[in-house]
Amino acid sequence: MMQSGDPICNTCGEQVGFNANGDPFVACHECNFPICKACFDEEIKEDRKVCMRCGVPYEENLLDDVEAKANRSTMASHLNESQDVGLHARHISSISTVDSELNDESGNPIWKNRVESWKDKKSRKKKTAAAKAEKEAQIPPEQQMEEKQQSPDAAEPLSILIPLSKSKLAPYRTVIIMRLIILGLFFHYRVTHPVDSAFGLWLTSVICEIWFAFSWVLDQFPKWSPVDRETFIDRLSARFEREGEPSELAAVDFFVSTVDPLKEPPLITANTVLSILALDYPVDKVSCYVSDDGAAMLSFESLVETADFARKWVPFCKKFSIEPRAPEFYFSQKIDYLKDKVQPSFVKERRAMKRDYEEYKVRINALVAKAQKTPEEGWAMQDGTPWPGNNSRDHPGMIQVFLGHSGACDIEGNELPRLVYVSREKRPGYQHHKKAGAENALVRVSAVLTNAPYILNLDCDHYVNNSKAVREAMCFLMDPQVGRDVCYVQFPQRFDGIDRSDRYANRNTVFFDVNMKGLDGIQGPVYVGTGCVFNRQALYGYGPPTMPNLSKNNSSSSCSWCGCCSCCCPAKKATKDPSELYRDAKREELDAAIFNLKEIDNYDEYERSMLISQMSFEKTFGLSSVFIESTLLENGGVPESVNSSTLIKEAIHVISCGYEEKTEWGKEIGWIYGSVTEDILTGFKMHCRGWRSLYCMPLRPCFKGSAPINLSDRLHQVLRWALGSVEIFLSRHCPLWYGCGAGRLKWLQRMAYINTIVYPFTSLPLIAYCSLPAICLLTGKFIIPTLSNLASILFLGLFMSIIATSVLELRWSGVSIEDIWRNEQFWVIGGVSAHLFAVFQGFLKMLAGVDTNFTVTSKAAEDADFGELYMIKWTTLLIPPTSLIIINIVGVVAGFSDALNKGYEAWGPLFGKVFFAFWVILHLYPFLKGLMGRQNRTPTIVVLWSVLLASVFSLVWVKINPFVSPVDSNAVTQSCISIDC
């Protein structure tokens, strides 16, 4: 009945309506599926040009109509919007002044008392923890379980640890051990069977092989006991968000770092910010700090726009629980958004939201367009005052707070999380320490303004893909059983917009799904720079609460009379053996921020606290009493009494460029300086202090970023990482020995860290090894003597065990064989180019003192069909792999022609050499593809083979050419031999 009159749209439930001629609107004449014009237009815009029910393509004339209209409407909104661009721009009121009078307050009694109570608490906490551990140790585990079940609160753990099942682990470990044994036998054979005719080649190859075996050991053993974890976020909310009570979830400060708005488009950063503001977490517990290292007015103005847009976006996300909450990625999803959406208003509101987002995007793009050309007199803000950051290397610190408790509410009148723009002061002559410096500035600003006990840091391009991400982390951090000694919870990095075959191993699956899970079973995953929730106290250089620390660890054994253990109790001292003492000394070095109470005990109350403040706190944390005070509040929060303008003033103070001088920032606390991979170093420091970290990988990836998909950018990224490792290797933080005495870094964990810093050096043997087959082919020599039976079995065994470990590893980790192969290939490509350069640059830096710079990777705003993939910028990095490919191809050609010349018996040895040459070419194949750029539309392999075959045939022809005299061909062989090394 309904059908006959005005049918109802199947998508939005409204009447379908009529077309221009007054007939009911029909989208599909094939099946007459009822859909209204608005929903139909939406479908077309989403690029679904076939009927929803029968799949028949819509008629052309209908389509044209929609597209024309779409074009017109964007133009119109563009024009409208460009007029009021920047209207919302507010004026920055804060100007940096380093206000040193503020430390007058350091003698303040409130402060003193806090230090006292803090010391008290620390020792009490340690005692109760120790007592509890002792008690638990006495009770048998079954009983413990019972006890826990009795009280409903403690009964249910928030997370569980799932070790690898026995059936997977046992064969895996067996194969590893077998591989180790075979390797031993293999080397025995290799060393005892030198090739006399090519001793140099043989020696080189054996050295290379030993190095490879060594790096395999470093890589393999940290994967000895991989684990998985599962979280229960519903239990978390049952425990901390009881109905009728205010939420007890811990607050989190988010850090987003950006530096160059041209390489890191503001829209990308904005999406990250929006995804944070729309998080599924109590709004008053979330603050988002954006660090702008480029001091760009563009970044600032786009943040102003973003704060405004968030007022619509956030309530929309929360109302319909959409995922992900970064609009760009939400709207570009190619899924059926109507599935399991019950609210009838959803479709309409979604459409309106999409329009709003498009308009917002137009505004941002207008800002970007405007920023392309800097005016001669520099930028000026809306009210005419010049932008303070006009010189990005010489400007005051800037802070602007948006939204939040006292700021604008969303369109439904609800509070929004606080959003803070921060651009730290930069002056010539001051080191700014790149990203690490920026993060440290944020640590201090956030301590002054909000001081949440946890910190989550993200690169500007890593948006929150799972709005429950923080809850996942809290399942570990807020669980007293688990979280106490956890310095951070790391999430894997996942990526969007990578070519399907992941040619340059951008996804890094092997690292994130194999190595990191392995580390989680030891002391915890390494910190990878983004998507990581820190315990703020761990960033302040403290050791974990349950670890005995330096001076306090023998307080019980210290003399009760004089309070020390050396002046009057020699007997006590004698009970300690020297190695213990040495350890203590080492621990002291590690517990950087904890002041030495022993020294202080001889002074009276007042003097003591003065000393504490001056000697330790200020030396460690710098001259801000507000900041120092905040570090003493273990559960975070800011004192209520302080008014906000004082706080802003103090925040400006702590981001001044000289603040860190003569402090421990970057040396012992915060993000650690001295390497472009500050992440590895920062995590390493914490593990050395005895903290553990956790790996959290929920089904829905929590954060997603972008990765460089063209060859040159990728190589430069890998170069930066490798350089960072070499820098650490050459620094005082070298994992080979740093913190060895204290014994808090587990030895397998140390092995993993050693692996992450020595891998660039593998480039040297790798290059040698990759040129060996070519040299062998050219000279007619070989690195392996004629094989005996035993040797053949060894070779075969080695191959089998290599394959077996990979297979078993992929079985427990779930990564695909393709990922492993890509990883292998890129290990060679990166190894023979980027890593090699990193080694040289690293040494150059050490010898000549040249500073290395942090070249940020450019992030594409919109992926234009992987256009980037084929882009190739010429860099010197490309030279070594290119030459390796060429000499190997030439080698193969020469080998064939030589065999042809020599006759039948030459083919046997040729096979071995060609096999190795192909091994090299195969590994470098993605590189070759990258070099060829777009042309690979005709499969590169064809091009390759044709070149190869053509050369072989031409050479053959030359060889049998009657015009070439036998003397000539002799000369050729002679010259080949002279290449011998």
Ligand SMILES: O=c1ccn([C@@H]2O[C@H](COP(=O)(O)OP(=O)(O)O[C@H]3O[C@H](CO)[C@@H](O)[C@H](O)[C@H]3O)[C@@H](O)[C@H]2O)c(=O)[nH]1
């Ligand atoms: O002076 C600087 C330089 C960089 N950044 C930020 O650092 C981040 C990472 O830069 P990117 O170019 O994306 O480097 P990637 O190689 O993609 O990043 C990986 O490797 C880096 C270490 O080299 C880590 O810092 C990152 O977290 C990790 O994702 C970006 O947000 C930048 O804005 C700054 O804030 N200030």
Ligand SMILES: [Mn+2]
């Ligand atoms: Mn990045």
Ligand SMILES: [Zn+2]
């Ligand atoms: Zn149809």
Ligand SMILES: [Zn+2]
């Ligand atoms: Zn409709």
